[in-house]
Each structure stands twice: as C-alpha cells, then as structure tokens.
Amino acid sequence: NAGVTQTPKFRVLKTGQSMTLLCAQDMNHEYMYWYRQDPGMGLRLIHYSVGEGTTAKGEVPDGYNVSRLKKQNFLLGLESAAPSQTSVYFCASSYDPASGGIRNQYFGPGTRLLVL
Amino acid sequence: AQTVTQSQPEMSVQEAETVTLSCTYDTSESNYYLFWYKQPPSRQMILVIRQEAYKQQNATENRFSVNFQKAAKSFSLKISDSQLGDTAMYFCAFEPAGANNLFFGTGTRLTVIP
Numbered sequence: 001n002a003g004v005t006q007t008p009k010f011r012v013l014k015t016g017q018s019m020t021l022l023c024a025q026d027m028n029h030e031y032m033y034w035y036r037q038d039p040g041m042g043l044r045l046i047h048y049s050v051g052e053g054t055t056a057k058g059e060v061p062d063g064y065n066v067s068r069l070k071k072q073n074f075l076l077g078l079e080s081a082a083p084s085q086t087s088v089y090f091c092a093s094s095y096d097p098a099s100g101g102i103r104n105q106y107f108g109p110g111t112r113l114l115v116l
Numbered sequence: 117a118q119t120v121t122q123s124q125p126e127m128s129v130q131e132a133e134t135v136t137l138s139c140t141y142d143t144s145e146s147n148y149y150l151f152w153y154k155q156p157p158s159r160q161m162i163l164v165i166r167q168e169a170y171k172q173q174n175a176t177e178n179r180f181s182v183n184f185q186k187a188a189k190s191f192s193l194k195i196s197d198s199q200l201g202d203t204a205m206y207f208c209a210f211e212p213a214g215a216n217n218l219f220f221g222t223g224t225r226l227t228v229i230p
Contacts, residue, residue: 031216042120042207042220043161050216058217090161103149103211105218107161 002026004108006091012114013081021076021111023091030096032074033058033105034066036087043090049074050096081115088112118143120210122221129198130229136183137193137224139208147213150184150191155223156204164206167191169213195226203228 007022023032030051035043035058045058049068063085065077074093078085089112092105119142129135141150152164167175167184174182179196195202208221 033216033218035218040222042209042222043218044220045217048216056216088159092161104151104163104166106163107153110159110161 004091004093004106006089006108006111008111009109010112010114012116013078014116015082017081018077018079019081019113020078021089021091021113023074023076023093023108024072025074025091025093025106026072027093027106028071029093029106030071031094032068033092033094034064034074034076035090035092036060037090037110038087046076046089078113081113083115086113086115118145118210118212118219120208120219120221122208122224124224125222126225126227128227128229129195131198131200133198134194134196135198135226137195137206137208137226139191139193139221141189141191141208141210141219143189143210143212145212149211149213150182151209151211151218152180152182152191152193153207153209153220154202154204155207156201161207165193198228200228200230202226 004025033048034046047066052071067075091108094105148169150167154162165177183192205223207223209218
C-alpha cells in the first residue's frame with residue numbers, strides 16, 4: 001500500500017514550457033486535491049476533484065489545469081510555466097464524507113518545481 | 117472568509133519537556149474540523165491530530181493533545197515528552213464541514229534540543 005505518490009519529485013522548467021504532474025493513490029479515495037506551498041505560507045488549494053471525471057477550482061487555480069480520467073489518478077498541468085509558479089506541489093486524497101469514511105486528507109511527498 | 121493564524125513562527129523545547137503551539141481561526145461556520153499537520157525536513161505532510169467542532173472533548177493521540185476553545189476560536193497543540201523526531205514544521209488547518217478545502221496557517225517551526 002503506497003498511499004499517495006507523486007511524479008516527478010523535482011523538475012526545472014524554463015518560462016513558457018509546459019509540464020504535467022502526476023498524482024496516484026491506491027486507497028480507493030473519491031476525493032483528490034492539488035495544493036501549492038510557497039515559502040512562509042501554508043498550503044493553498046489549486047484544484048480538487050470529488051470523483052472520476054469531475055474537477056473544480058480551489059483558491060489559486062489560475063495558470064493550472066487538471067484532469068481526473070481515472071479514479072486513482074489526478075493530473076496537474078501547467079500550459080505555460082511562469083516564475084511565479086515556482087513552488088512545492090502537494091497532492092492529497094480523502095474519502096467522500098457521505099460514504100462514512102473519516103475525512104482526513106492524506107498527502108503525497110510533494111514535487112518541487114523551479115521555473116527559470 | 118476563513119483564516120488560520122499561527123502567531124509563533126519558531127519555537128524550541130528541550131528534549132522530554134512539554135511545548136504548546138498556538139493556533140487561532142476565524143470563521144462564521146458552526147460545524148467544521150480542525151487539524152494539526154507535521155512537516156519534517158522530508159517535506160511529507162503527516163496528520164498529527166484532528167478535532168471535530170461539535171465534540172467538546174479535546175482530542176488526544178499519544179503524546180499529542182489539543183486544547184480546543186470553540187468560543188475563543190482557539191486550537192492549540194500540546195506535545196508532551198518532546199522527542200528529537202518531533203523537530204518539524206507544524207501547520208494548523210481548518211475545514212468547514214461540507215467544504216472541499218483545507219485552510220492552512222503559516223506554520224510554526226519547532227526544534228527539539230537534545
């Protein structure tokens with residue numbers, strides 16, 4: 001049981017390049033989330049998904065897109081990277097509270113992204 | 117708007133001693149959840165303890181306990197018998213019931229001194 005995994009662990013991009021971050025979970029969770037963590041700040045929600053095929057915006061969605069084609073995977077895309085997107089990105093997953101599961105978010109190890 | 121404030125950017129404690137980390141939050145919601153997460157140098161976010169707002173009893177997990185004061189909107193974390201492995205950033209987080217967003221504070225860096 002690997003929990004929540006993220007690929008890659010570290011990436012350097014040039015301004016204007018695109019990339020996709022992959023999050024995978026093996027806990028059969030319905031909900032998945034993408035956060036970013038900047039120095040001196042807590043995590044902030046970018047996008048989230050409440051089930052396969054659904055996505056929704058969080059606090060800071062601009063410049064990002066997401067897709068949830070499979071229940072276990074949640075992809076975060078940067079179409080045209082900017083230096084302001086330099087950050088550590090965390091994926092998380094949780095049960096749907098309506099299912100009776102405990103609504104704790106379980107986090108992946110993070111992806112460090114540097115945009116030059 | 118939901119805000120979470122951690123007013124202690126850094127704290128230190130001697131090994132085996134007790135330390136309390138402070139957290140206050142602002143919300144108009146009546147039902148919500150509160151969490152403390154630990155982030156060691158590995159960057160992994162680890163859930164330490166959670167509290168449901170409708171429960172009056174303070175949550176406890178081994179050496180970790182909380183003091184939840186709903187009227188004061190305060191949620192402090194007490195770590196007893198501090199260990200070197202407790203050295204980490206600690207984040208307080210708030211989630212309104214039915215929402216899909218954790219609101220985080222800015223964190224407190226705790227150092228346990230041998």
